[in-house]
Amino acid sequence: PFILTLDVIACPSGGQPSGMCMNGRCGPGNSCVPSANVCCPTSQPAACPSGGQPAGMCMNGLCGTGYTCVPSANICCGTNQPVCKF
Secondary structure, three states, X not given: OOOOOOOOOOOOOOOOOOEEOEOOEOOOOEEEEOOOOEEEEOOOOOOOOOOOOOOEEOEOOEXXXXXXXXXXXXXXXXXXXXXXXX
């Protein structure tokens, strides 16, 4: 039988990593810990300029249809602003 063993990696804060770093980058609300190559939650999650939640991280400066990359935060934000109705 094939047995896979994994070392348990904890974030500096003691929390669980959310995944592996991708070219030294992580998705919104996470930062890369290069020594372990894992993404750990940040205390200040990224937010879109509109205040909304990001859809994910930019890939080579690009995002999926309906989203725009915010390069300073490496996040994809919706291009449609919410409309308030009264």
